[in-house]
Amino acid sequence: LVVLGIETSCDDTAAAVVRGNGEILSQVVSSQADLLAKYGGVAPKMAEEAHSQVIDQVVQEALDKANLTATNLSAVAVTIGPGLSLCLRVGVRKARKLAGSFNLPIIGIHHMEAHALVARLIERELQFPFMALLISGGHNLLILAHDLGHYIQLGTTIDDAIGEAYDKTAKWLGLDMSRSGGPALEELAREGDAESIKFSTPMKQHKDCNFSYAGLKTQVRLAIESKNINAEIPISSASSQDRRSRADIAASFQRVAVLHLEERCDRAIEWARKIEPSIKHLVVSGGVASNQYVRARLDHVVTKNSLQLVCPPPKLCTDNGVMVAWTGIEHFCMGRFDPPPPADEHEDYMYDLRPRWPLGEEFAEGRSEAR
Numbered sequence: 346l347v348v349l350g351i352e353t354s355c356d357d358t359a360a361a362v363v364r365g366n367g368e369i370l371s372q373v374v375s376s377q378a379d380l381l382a383k384y385g386g387v388a389p390k391m392a393e394e395a396h397s398q399v400i401d402q403v404v405q406e407a408l409d410k411a412n413l414t415a416t417n418l419s420a421v422a423v424t425i426g427p428g429l430s431l432c433l434r435v436g437v438r439k440a441r442k443l444a445g446s447f448n449l450p451i452i453g454i455h456h457m458e459a460h461a462l463v464a465r466l467i468e469r470e471l472q473f474p475f476m477a478l479l480i481s482g483g484h485n486l487l488i489l490a491h492d493l494g495h496y497i498q499l500g501t502t503i504d505d506a507i508g509e510a511y512d513k514t515a516k517w518l519g520l521d522m523s524r525s526g527g528p529a530l531e532e533l534a535r536e537g538d539a540e541s542i543k544f545s546t547p548m549k550q551h552k553d554c555n556f557s558y559a560g561l562k563t564q565v566r567l568a569i570e571s572k573n574i575n576a577e578i579p580i581s582s583a584s585s586q587d588r589r590s591r592a593d594i595a596a597s598f599q600r601v602a603v604l605h606l607e608e609r610c611d612r613a614i615e616w617a618r619k620i621e622p623s624i625k626h627l628v629v630s631g632g633v634a635s636n637q638y639v640r641a642r643l644d645h646v647v648t649k650n651s652l653q654l655v656c657p658p659p660k661l662c663t664d665n666g667v668m669v670a671w672t673g674i675e676h677f678c679m680g681r682f683d684p685p686p687p688a689d690e691h692e693d694y695m696y697d698l699r700p701r702w703p704l705g706e707e708f709a710e711g712r713s714e715a716r
């Protein structure tokens with residue numbers, strides 16, 4: 346079994362080839378970070394164009410690096426949501442074209458399920474049921490994974506995701522945004538004093554597993570203004586005193602942003618154990634999970650609760666094709682796939698795209714537990 350995975354839900358164009366036994370034969374990611382830095386965010390039309398420009402090349406490179414041609418594939422897996430529909434469309438069109446031409450089954454993938462399940466590729470001991478904290482640019486989810494395709498949402502964000510808060514803070518601190526803001530902020534935070542500014546932890550009074558990062562963003566913005574930090578002056582040109590105060594804000598922000606994750610995970614583990622006493626693992630995945638401080642703090646939470654942490658290597662935490670191919674393999678093995686599309690399918694065909702697509706159902710008892 347050999348599956349090609351294609352991912353275009355946001356700003357990265359990615360493809361990978363993975364074997365049924367989990368062997369990664371190739372992985373290719375083409376990032377739009379330079380566009381993001383220039384325009385300060387993802388503009389759907391521009392992102393669509395960028396995907397369209399590189400998609401053929403990215404897929405071809407994934408096949409070449411795997412030393413395969415499309416005829417050797419067993420199936421094509423592609424992200425169909427959630428994400429920007431203009432962007433999703435580029436990946437789905439490519440996947441269907443390839444699948445139609447080579448008579449291959451096609452598997453539509455949930456982007457956040459893929460972020461979670463890639464942990465099963467790297468940790469073979471990881472069996473259902475398990476818990477997952479999925480932290481990225483657009484999502485902040487606490488999930489109980491019962492079984493393949495069967496998820497309960499214990500918590501989600503009521504406003505922004507943590508990755509968005511990292512990106513905005515990085516921008517306001519004048520960090521180099523030519524890659525995403527998260528890694529640059531993590532680096533600067535190492536120089537700072539995390540106790541220097543006492544930001545308040547979000548949602549202390551809410552005894553549930555939801556998240557909020559909008560208030561913390563506002564606190565950070567106010568701190569930046571009060572210290573007269575000018576984002577127009579890049580950190581590389583800042584005076585040493587200015588650099589020091591930026592680093593202090595970065596470290597203080599990071600401490601509280603992650604403390605919020607820790608507190609919610611603690612409670613979610615308690616909730617999850619009531620439903621599934623046998624859980625042994627907490628998976629932490631999504632772009633922000635590549636952060637070393639985040640990993641260390643969550644490792645502490647997990648150990649305290651006698652669980653094991655499973656955190657994919659950074660390259661598999663941020664958007665990638667491997668997670669899509671692997672999730673495709675998991676579904677394919679359970680007989681969940683669509684037949685090959687017609688080879689002459691028209692470009693205007695209405696694809697099954699799911700730009701808004703919740704992962705699993707909400708934990709209904711959560712509301713009463715929270716009281």
Ligand code: ATP
Pocket residue numbers: 354355356427428456480481482483484507508509511512525526527528531631632633634635636637662663664
């Ligand atoms: P989603 O998965 O919600 O659709 P996405 O696919 O755009 O969003 P990912 O690639 O999964 O996002 O994650 C990107 C996010 O992860 C960005 O917000 C980025 O700043 C953040 N990120 C990446 N590396 C780090 C890091 N080392 N520290 C903090 N944040 C990071």
Ligand code: FE
Pocket residue numbers: 456460481482631632663664
């Ligand atoms: Fe993602």
